[in-house]
Amino acid sequence: MKKTLFTMTIGLGIMVLAAQQVQARTCAPREDLVKRLTETYGETRQVIGIARQGAVMEVYASAASGSWTITVTLPDGVTCLIASGQSYEDMAEALPPNI
Template sequence: MKTTLTSLCLALFATTALAAEEQPRNCAERDNVLKRLSGNYGETRQSIGLGANNSLVEVFASDKTGTWTITVTMPDGMTCLIASGQSYEKLINDKLLQPGEDA
């Protein structure tokens, strides 16, 4: 599942990287973005992958609220929000994990 999610993130990054660069209002220093995702939404990092141009693609989500966010961090430390939504659920081998189960 992590490979599938990483592949999805990389494909998403390839199609939205230019949009993120054109809209810097969706970008900020990495520490500020992580504080906001954690503090405002209770999101923690769920998966990670390396994207184009040595960018870091990450998925953050909250098990409690179900919110999720995909970010891309460039080598210079600028982090851009690529997508976000609700109803995040963890899967392992295409099986929905139950509360308290570990991935």
């Protein structure tokens, strides 16, 4: 639970920052983009979360290559690539204690 909450928080934060670069997005039907991420980069879905207005945020990553991609799927089924990069690591950090 802690890992999921931490990962979703990071992913949503990145999504907000990346939203400022809307011009750079690539959008297509979800099944086409998922197929491309899987076949070309070996990425599989690692994280999922619900964003505003019914959008679904997902993080795809490959443990073998370290590549990762953040996507957002809108209610109409269109999926947009928000960010991508290298050096993906699966982490399970403990949350800081409540003060």
